[in-house]
Amino acid sequence: MTEVDKSTEHIDFKFYHNFNGHQIQNKQVEVTLYRILQEGINNIFKYSKATKVDIQLKSYEDIYMLTIEDNGIGFDAKKVVKENSGLGFKGIKNRLDAINGFLEIESQEGRGTTLLIEIKKDF
Numbered sequence: 001m002t003e004v005d006k007s008t009e010h011i012d013f014k015f016y017h018n019f020n021g022h023q024i025q026n027k028q029v030e031v032t033l034y035r036i037l038q039e040g041i042n043n044i045f046k047y048s049k050a051t052k053v054d055i056q057l058k059s060y061e062d063i064y065m066l067t068i069e070d071n072g073i074g075f076d077a078k079k080v081v082k083e084n085s086g087l088g089f090k091g092i093k094n095r096l097d098a099i100n101g102f103l104e105i106e107s108q109e110g111r112g113t114t115l116l117i118e119i120k121k122d123f
């Protein structure tokens, strides 16, 4: 068989949450989480060449925690942050700053990418 074009390969998405009927009370927090998910997933389709994606959205007593993990090609996150080059991440950062949220980008070339987001419920 000939080699499969990576860009058309299947991506296996998994989504875990512990909401069990819980609803986010604050609209700004809700929209922020939604926009981050949108940007993160778009980036995975555009850049990652991942075959597996794990998304976790957890509600704890005082915080929401969102992680978006892919097993794709990764990138030099330090460089993107330092040079302030990514428009998408800039938007994420601005939204999070407005509600005192926290973002960590963990990525290494060849070893996938994990975004970790924490937002205090009473920011």
Ligand SMILES: Nc1ncnc2c1ncn2[C@@H]1O[C@H](COP(=O)(O)OP(=O)(O)O)[C@@H](O)[C@H]1O
Residues within 6 Å of the ligand: 039, 043, 044, 047, 048, 049, 070, 072, 073, 074, 075, 080, 085, 086, 087, 088, 089, 090, 113
């Ligand atoms: N999941 C990912 N896998 C590989 N590279 C990524 C991923 N997410 C982002 N990147 C890299 O980080 C850069 C910055 O992303 P972003 O801020 O969303 O900017 P944009 O999508 O507008 O190019 C992208 O151009 C891409 O090189």
Ligand SMILES: [Mg+2]
Residues within 6 Å of the ligand: 039, 042, 043, 087, 088, 089
């Ligand atoms: Mg983007």
